Amino acid sequence: MSANNVTQSEPAAAKWYQQFWPWFLIVLPGIVVIASIVTVVIALTHSDNLVRDDYYKEGLAINRYLAQDEAALAMKLVAEGQLSKQGFIQISLRGNSIPLHQHLLLNWQHPTDENLDFQTVLLRDGSHHYSAQVKHDIDSRWYLALSPYDDGEQHQWRLKVEFDAKNSANFIMHSQSSNRETQ
Incomplete structure (x- = not known):
């Protein structure tokens, strides 16, 4: 071929x-x-719970928070707190003309998870000494806010501090000028 x-x-x-x-x-x-x-x-x-949903209510509460901070500053309030390993907390108040309250309210705010937030009611066991048992796991960082807790009475003052339970069992809350910023 x-x-x-x-x-x-x-x-x-x-x-x-x-x-x-x-x-x-x-x-x-x-x-x-x-x-x-x-x-x-x-x-x-998995919604982000770092952002508050109730902006309007928070806006209305700002003036109340500012008044509480200013009242604490006027009384020169200082709270010294100590937390035992068993979860027992003791707080002593110092300042000028502190009214005696039967109870104080300590708000524990977790910096990243609002589901971990809780409150502790402290009972007076001395002139200006208060104590309570904390029934939550607190082995992390917290924003603490201390205020009076008496039935039928508005919170008259407020002290705030950032507390890291991993690093220290003690904290000191100083009255501070609000500078128009609140939590």
């Missing part, structure tokens, strides 16, 4: 779905879509 008569068969072109590049170009946007859906699901199921 002659070489001219032999037809060279060309390889048949593979179908598009058998090629690598079309699938590569389809998979990349597909991964982005799936990752976006997962991100939306995570965002909707």
Whole structure:
């Protein structure tokens, strides 16, 4: 046979779905879509509780907080607290013309998880000495706010401090100027 008569068969072109590049170009946007859906699901199921929902109520309470801070500053209040390993807390108040209260309220605010926030009511066991048993795990950092807790009476003053129970069992709360910033 002659070489001219032999037809060279060309390889048949593979179908598009058998090629690598079309699938590569389809998979990349597909991964982005799936990752976006997962991100939306995570965002909707795990809401960020660091942001307060009740801005209006917080706005109304700012003046009350400022008045409490100024009242504590006028009385030159200082609270010294000590926490035992068994969870027993003792607080002593010092200052000018401190009214005697039967109870004090200590608010424990966790810096990242509001579900861990709680309150402790301290009972007076001396002239200006108060104590209570804390029934929560407090082995972390907290924002503490101390104020009077008497039935039917507005909180007249407030002391605040940041307390890290891992580093120290003692804390001191000084009366401070509010500087128009509150918690």
